[in-house]
Amino acid sequence: DQQVKQNSPSLSVQEGRISILNCDYTNSMFDYFLWYKKYPAEGPTFLISISSIKDKNEDGRFTVFLNKSAKHLSLHIVPSQPGDSAVYFCAASATGTYKYIFGTGTRLKVLA
Amino acid sequence: DAGITQSPRHKVTETGTPVTLRCHQTENHRYMYWYRQDPGHGLRLIHYSYGVKDTDKGEVSDGYSVSRSKTEDFLLTLESATSSQTSVYFCAISKGDNEKLFFGSGTQLSVL
Numbered sequence: 001d002q003q004v005k006q007n008s009p010s011l012s013v014q015e016g017r018i019s020i021l022n023c024d025y026t027n028s029m030f031d032y033f034l035w036y037k038k039y040p041a042e043g044p045t046f047l048i049s050i051s052s053i054k055d056k057n058e059d060g061r062f063t064v065f066l067n068k069s070a071k072h073l074s075l076h077i078v079p080s081q082p083g084d085s086a087v088y089f090c091a092a093s094a095t096g097t098y099k100y101i102f103g104t105g106t107r108l109k110v111l112a
Numbered sequence: 113d114a115g116i117t118q119s120p121r122h123k124v125t126e127t128g129t130p131v132t133l134r135c136h137q138t139e140n141h142r143y144m145y146w147y148r149q150d151p152g153h154g155l156r157l158i159h160y161s162y163g164v165k166d167t168d169k170g171e172v173s174d175g176y177s178v179s180r181s182k183t184e185d186f187l188l189t190l191e192s193a194t195s196s197q198t199s200v201y202f203c204a205i206s207k208g209d210n211e212k213l214f215f216g217s218g219t220q221l222s223v224l
Binding site: 006031032034036041042043044045046049051089091093095096098099100101102103104105 | 116143145147152153154155156157160162170171202204206209210212213214215216217218
């Protein structure tokens with residue numbers, strides 16, 4: 001049973017436009033969410049996180065939105081750059097469990 | 113970069129042989145994790161540790177065991193490797209609950 005889902009395996013976006021990556025979760029106990037970026041042959045690197053007490057968090061070109069009632073979060077990248085081309089994973093955790101469950105990833109391609 | 117070293121970086125082994133992967137950290141973080149990455153499955157949690165000698169199972173723990181005798185080292189053992197365990201294995205560390213994970217560079221394991 002997949003608790004964290006990324007239903008779009010891939011996404012292509014023109015350079016300078018907005019990239020929107022989506023993530024859904026089923027476990028209502030999840031209260032902390034993270035996004036990671038992964039390049040080939042490297043480990044995932046942290047991008048941005050959000051706690052369930054917030055509905056938005058921004059860091060430069062990256063913004064994460066959380067809709068708790070829909071159990072949905074999204075990552076917005078504006079403007080998209082060719083260097084953003086990578087696989088993006090969302091992850092979720094429930095306080096006190098110390099476990100982080102990841103989605104299957106979305107491969108973003110930013111076209112120059 | 114977080115001080116996480118995974119060894120070996122690459123390994124080829126035969127079905128039925130034992131294999132041990134090592135994760136070493138210099139950050140003195142309490143929590144350590146082993147994930148595997150496979151196409152279509154994203155990152156799946158194998159085992160994690162919340163302190164020396166304290167470990168617990170993740171989503172896909174069958175066929176794997178772990179040990180943590182020192183804060184800085186977390187070992188993942190495949191007692192009798194199978195072809196289904198061919199994967200990229202990532203170690204991660206975390207300071208605490210609802211803290212971001214830092215990942216190592218990964219170990220590419222091929223079981224023939």
